[in-house]
Amino acid sequence: xxxxxxxxxxxxxxxxxxxxxxxxxxxxxxxxxxxxxxxxxxxxxxxxxxxxxxxxxxxxxxxxxxxxxxxxxxxxxxxxxxxxxxxxxxxxxxxxxxxxxxxxxxxxxxxxxxx
Amino acid sequence: xxxxxxxxxxxxxxxxxxxxxxxxxxxxxxxxxxxxxxxxxxxxxxxxxxxxxxxxxxxxxxxxxxxxxxxxxxxxxxxxxxxxxxxxxxxxxxxxxxxxxxxxxxxxxxx
Numbered sequence: 042x043x044x045x046x047x048x049x050x051x052x053x054x055x056x057x058x059x060x061x062x063x064x065x066x067x068x069x070x071x072x073x074x075x076x077x078x079x080x081x082x083x084x085x086x087x088x089x090x091x092x093x094x095x096x097x098x099x100x101x102x103x104x105x106x107x108x109x110x111x112x113x114x115x116x117x118x119x120x121x122x123x124x125x126x127x128x129x130x131x132x133x134x135x136x137x138x139x140x141x142x143x144x145x146x147x148x149x150x151x152x153x154x155x156x
Numbered sequence: 157x158x159x160x161x162x163x164x165x166x167x168x169x170x171x172x173x174x175x176x177x178x179x180x181x182x183x184x185x186x187x188x189x190x191x192x193x194x195x196x197x198x199x200x201x202x203x204x205x206x207x208x209x210x211x212x213x214x215x216x217x218x219x220x221x222x223x224x225x226x227x228x229x230x231x232x233x234x235x236x237x238x239x240x241x242x243x244x245x246x247x248x249x250x251x252x253x254x255x256x257x258x259x260x261x262x263x264x265x266x267x
Contacts, residue, residue: 072253074254076257081164081259082259083243083257083258083259083260084199084243084245084257085257086254086255086256089252089254091252091253099254100256131198131199135253136253137253138253143247143253144189144201144204145191145199145201145253145255146201147198147199147200148198149197149198150198
């Protein structure tokens with residue numbers, strides 16, 4: 042099993058350009074998440090999808106959109122990139138649901154620079 | 157709102173024991189988790205506490221006191237490979253598995 046995969050691994054954009062970050066998981070998980078990680082800021086939740094067909098805003102959703110394409114795939118789109126969106130983006134997945142551990146499994150990350 | 161406080165950096169020597177503390181203020185509480193992240197890598201799960209007390213997993217243990225809104229991660233018999241950042245994270249929403257992460261503690265283990 043590959044776990045959680047993300048593409049691309051690295052990306053450089055110019056201000057105003059758009060791009061989509063792709064994420065897929067092969068663990069049959071219900072819930073998926075997008076985080077950004079900036080130096081000294083920890084992981085901040087951008088959007089999440091509790092189950093296929095649903096998406097909700099997290100702590101820092103402005104400037105982003107998401108699509109839960111199917112149970113496996115959850116993409117993050119930057120419509121008009123800004124330098125403030127320079128960050129490392131992590132996708133994660135978990136079994137989801139109301140109870141239990143719900144360990145989150147993370148992908149390797151996408152390192153995005155916006156010039 | 158939610159806030160989690162943990163020290164920014166901790167140093168220790170190989171073979172020692174180190175404790176990383178985490179205090180939290182959240183509107184709801186359904187569990188405290190710990191994640192490890194090596195430089196340039198992805199976070200990986202270490203432990204989870206939903207009830208008060210100590211959970212032990214090999215060299216790592218995690219403790220929770222819900223009345224004090226406090227937890228800690230205890231690392232024993234430190235090894236060089238334990239040098240990493242450690243994040244506490246709170247599950248604060250009933251029915252959802254979303255986490256709010258602290259800013260992380262960088263652990264530096266020296267020979």
